Amino acid sequence: MACLGLVTPQQMHFSEPLPLKSGAVLPAYDLAFETYGTLNAERSNAVLVCHALNASHHVAGADAAGRRGWWDNLVGPGKPLDTDRFFVIGVNNPGSCFGSTGPMHVNPAHADEGRVWGADFPVMTVEDWVDAQVRLVQALGITQLAAVLGGSLGGMQALAWTLRHPSRLRHCIAVATAPNLSAQNIAFNEVARRAIVTDPDFHGGHFYEHGVVPKRGLRVARMIGHITYLAEDAMDAKFGRALREAELSYSTQAIEFQIESYLRHQGDKFSDYFDANTYLLITRALDYFDPAREHGDDLARAFAHEPATRDKQFLIVSFTTDWRFSPARSREIVKALVDNRIAVSYAEIAAPHGHDAFLLEDPRYHGVMRAYFDRIAAQTSS
Amino acid sequence: MACLGLVTPQQMHFSEPLPLKSGAVLPAYDLAFETYGTLNAERSNAVLVCHALNASHHVAGADAAGRRGWWDNLVGPGKPLDTDRFFVIGVNNPGSCFGSTGPMHVNPAHADEGRVWGADFPVMTVEDWVDAQVRLVQALGITQLAAVLGGSLGGMQALAWTLRHPSRLRHCIAVATAPNLSAQNIAFNEVARRAIVTDPDFHGGHFYEHGVVPKRGLRVARMIGHITYLAEDAMDAKFGRALREAELSYSTQAIEFQIESYLRHQGDKFSDYFDANTYLLITRALDYFDPAREHGDDLARAFAHEPATRDKQFLIVSFTTDWRFSPARSREIVKALVDNRIAVSYAEIAAPHGHDAFLLEDPRYHGVMRAYFDRIAAQTSS
Numbered sequence: 001m002a003c004l005g006l007v008t009p010q011q012m013h014f015s016e017p018l019p020l021k022s023g024a025v026l027p028a029y030d031l032a033f034e035t036y037g038t039l040n041a042e043r044s045n046a047v048l049v050c051h052a053l054n055a056s057h058h059v060a061g062a063d064a065a066g067r068r069g070w071w072d073n074l075v076g077p078g079k080p081l082d083t084d085r086f087f088v089i090g091v092n093n094p095g096s097c098f099g100s101t102g103p104m105h106v107n108p109a110h111a112d113e114g115r116v117w118g119a120d121f122p123v124m125t126v127e128d129w130v131d132a133q134v135r136l137v138q139a140l141g142i143t144q145l146a147a148v149l150g151g152s153l154g155g156m157q158a159l160a161w162t163l164r165h166p167s168r169l170r171h172c173i174a175v176a177t178a179p180n181l182s183a184q185n186i187a188f189n190e191v192a193r194r195a196i197v198t199d200p201d202f203h204g205g206h207f208y209e210h211g212v213v214p215k216r217g218l219r220v221a222r223m224i225g226h227i228t229y230l231a232e233d234a235m236d237a238k239f240g241r242a243l244r245e246a247e248l249s250y251s252t253q254a255i256e257f258q259i260e261s262y263l264r265h266q267g268d269k270f271s272d273y274f275d276a277n278t279y280l281l282i283t284r285a286l287d288y289f290d291p292a293r294e295h296g297d298d299l300a301r302a303f304a305h306e307p308a309t310r311d312k313q314f315l316i317v318s319f320t321t322d323w324r325f326s327p328a329r330s331r332e333i334v335k336a337l338v339d340n341r342i343a344v345s346y347a348e349i350a351a352p353h354g355h356d357a358f359l360l361e362d363p364r365y366h367g368v369m370r371a372y373f374d375r376i377a378a379q380t381s382s
Numbered sequence: 383m384a385c386l387g388l389v390t391p392q393q394m395h396f397s398e399p400l401p402l403k404s405g406a407v408l409p410a411y412d413l414a415f416e417t418y419g420t421l422n423a424e425r426s427n428a429v430l431v432c433h434a435l436n437a438s439h440h441v442a443g444a445d446a447a448g449r450r451g452w453w454d455n456l457v458g459p460g461k462p463l464d465t466d467r468f469f470v471i472g473v474n475n476p477g478s479c480f481g482s483t484g485p486m487h488v489n490p491a492h493a494d495e496g497r498v499w500g501a502d503f504p505v506m507t508v509e510d511w512v513d514a515q516v517r518l519v520q521a522l523g524i525t526q527l528a529a530v531l532g533g534s535l536g537g538m539q540a541l542a543w544t545l546r547h548p549s550r551l552r553h554c555i556a557v558a559t560a561p562n563l564s565a566q567n568i569a570f571n572e573v574a575r576r577a578i579v580t581d582p583d584f585h586g587g588h589f590y591e592h593g594v595v596p597k598r599g600l601r602v603a604r605m606i607g608h609i610t611y612l613a614e615d616a617m618d619a620k621f622g623r624a625l626r627e628a629e630l631s632y633s634t635q636a637i638e639f640q641i642e643s644y645l646r647h648q649g650d651k652f653s654d655y656f657d658a659n660t661y662l663l664i665t666r667a668l669d670y671f672d673p674a675r676e677h678g679d680d681l682a683r684a685f686a687h688e689p690a691t692r693d694k695q696f697l698i699v700s701f702t703t704d705w706r707f708s709p710a711r712s713r714e715i716v717k718a719l720v721d722n723r724i725a726v727s728y729a730e731i732a733a734p735h736g737h738d739a740f741l742l743e744d745p746r747y748h749g750v751m752r753a754y755f756d757r758i759a760a761q762t763s764s
Contacts, residue, residue: 021632022630022632023632119634119635123632123633123634180623181623182614182617182618183617183618183620183621183622183623183639183641184609184617184618186623186639186641186642187605187609187641187642187645190641190642190645190646191605191609191645193634193635194601194602194605195577195602197635198598198601198602199598200582205634205635216581219576219580220576220577220580220602223569223572223576224573224606227566227569227570227573230566232564232565232566235564235565235566235569236564236565236566238565239565240565241562241563241565241672241675248404248670250403250404250405250505250670251505251666252501252575252587252659252662252663252665252666253501253575253579256669257568257669259565259568259572260568260569260572263569263572263573264576267576280634280635283634284633284634287638287639288630288632288638293623
């Protein structure tokens with residue numbers, strides 16, 4: 001098993017505006033993407049990888065700064081998603097902050113003053129992202145993807161592909177995801193958003209013009225998020241009540257416990273690179289995702305709506321210690337598929353790492369992924 | 383069953399400084415307290431109630447503004463903790479913001495300028511509070527309490543009484559508590575503290591002099607806390623994905639979901655009355671509580687340390703859906719007591735309300751409490 005070497009991000013311009021679920025329209029926009037492996041002559045071996053909250057099109061390989069992609073342990077030559085067999089596409093969603101058009105880019109309505117979108121960037125949904133991804137895939141000359149793959153929010157995009165563009169993919173692989181957010185999930189998002197929006201440096205989302213960044217809010221938002229990504233037992237195993245110094249300092253503001261140091265560090269790092277408006281947009285896309293809503297809150301009916309959805313094949317994967325999107329939420333998806341007699345494989349992986357497990361290298365998890373992609377490859381070459 | 387009528391808070395001054403676990407000293411201080419019922423001639427029917435994060439000495443009855451005490455459903459004539467039989471004491475801990483000496487009072491070291499303590503108020507621990515409570519109980523002429531009772535952080539105080547002043551009580555009733563905070567518990571506290579401390583209106587804890595209050599931070603802190611007090615299923619049952627308006631507005635900042643509206647309201651209310659420095663102090667007391675630390679992280683050894691502890695009788699109560707202090711944490715306490723052959727009753731109540739259950743009226747929970755206080759009363763009168 002080798003790793004991909006240097007990969008070069010690409011950029012594609014789309015001049016046709018994208019109609020959005022909200023009724024608004026995203027004017028001409030750019031998408032940043034990367035590809036790994038080679039598209040076969042039949043154009044039948046393409047796999048799209050959808051990213052979650054704070055990731056990007058840089059899925060695998062090393063970028064110019066030497067940073068490995070966020071799913072580099074899964075994607076590469078000889079890896080479970082084998083780039084010797086598959087043509088893999090990573091794409092940055094519009095509204096994100098890693099190269100595709102987003103809130104930090106110039107708003108065409110104010111191009112004269114060079115004013116950026118900021119808080120005026122249109123609110124996007126999972127379905128809007130999927131529609132933008134379809135255009136990219138078409139532009140790459142691919143009529144039907146072998147698979148769409150994603151974890152967490154990326155898994156929601158994979159599900160939305162099957163509901164919205166079922167003829168354009170054969171397999172859906174949705175990992176550590178949910179058919180919608182619970183009240184508690186929304187609550188955590190809302191607290192994070194309030195921390196950002198009430199930071200005086202947010203300036204109603206137009207902080208760029210003030211030369212500041214709402215770092216305080218971003219830090220708190222990331223700290224909250226991070227707690228929900230980790231399993232409680234894993235936190236206890238890794239940090240427990242370990243102190244930073246040998247003795248307590250008895251201070252309300254100094255760091256006493258290792259877990260505090262870790263969280264502050266995560267918050268600091270995140271606030272250095274992530275865009276505050278993107279954070280709001282992406283958490284909202286999470287909140288809004290709810291394919292059952294238009295079908296009487298019946299997920300089985302959502303999967304029954306488009307006849308072509310029934311021919312799709314699904315792999316659903318969850319992790320026992322994930323309390324953000326627990327196995328019970330994945331089982332809701334599986335049940336809705338089974339109720340429709342749609343082909344679904346389900347793996348519930350006993351892994352200690354909570355929601356973060358979907359990004360980590362676990363032999364059982366990667367074994368399941370490898371076996372499933374082997375099956376897709378066998379179908380593709382036959 | 384009747385409710386207590388109007389109750390009048392009392393104030394007691396302590397001129398002798400209180401030595402603290404940190405090595406610092408709390409100079410002369412006042413404690414606010416309330417009492418309900420009548421102390422019997424033997425002075426053997428007194429029960430001390432310890433409060434948690436945002437509560438006070440106002441445990442039961444109505445204050446001058448007509449507000450019922452925070453445990454009014456449990457404490458009163460004919461109630462599980464029956465004030466026709468027991469003399470009940472509610473006390474506000476120093477460092478809190480409801481009448482006892484706290485960060486918003488004048489720092490004697492700066493009395494000339496009338497400068498308040500603010501962030502210079504000494505950091506207090508659960509053990510320090512218990513020491514202050516002992517002095518109050520002594521001043522009320524009580525040598526030995528029939529029981530010390532508390533929920534959550536209040537339960538930690540009840541446990542600390544048995545470890546530190548075992549001859550001064552007969553029963554310990556610790557509800558919805560834990561022998562220490564987990565890494566995740568500390569993490570939530572730390573995020574809340576960061577939200578407060580990084581609010582520009584915090585001014586390093588000396589906001590009083592600037593005529594402002596760090597409301598943004600307090601709001602976020604309270605919203606985070608509130609999520610951890612509620613069970614996920616109860617949140618789904620109460621709010622689910624219900625929208626505030628009939629249609630989505632597709633906005634990152636407006637309220638879309640009922641749960642957002644509820645949390646914002648809780649945050650707003652809290653920021654109107656709670657002191658920011660108190661929030662820091664009390665969450666730190668939670669973080670620090672860890673009676674096993676001085677005994678090789680062995681809780682059983684902590685309970686074995688003082689011979690008189692072994693004669694105490696314990697009631698430990700937990701709630702199945704409490705994920706802040708789960709039943710597993712209560713069972714750690716029970717196991718440490720059983721290992722020492724100390725008398726302990728344990729009730730694990732199937733209740734849907736998460737950590738908040740300890741404040742609510744649940745027939746099984748109140749049945750357990752009533753039966754236990756009946757037993758204490760029988761012992762007391764014999």
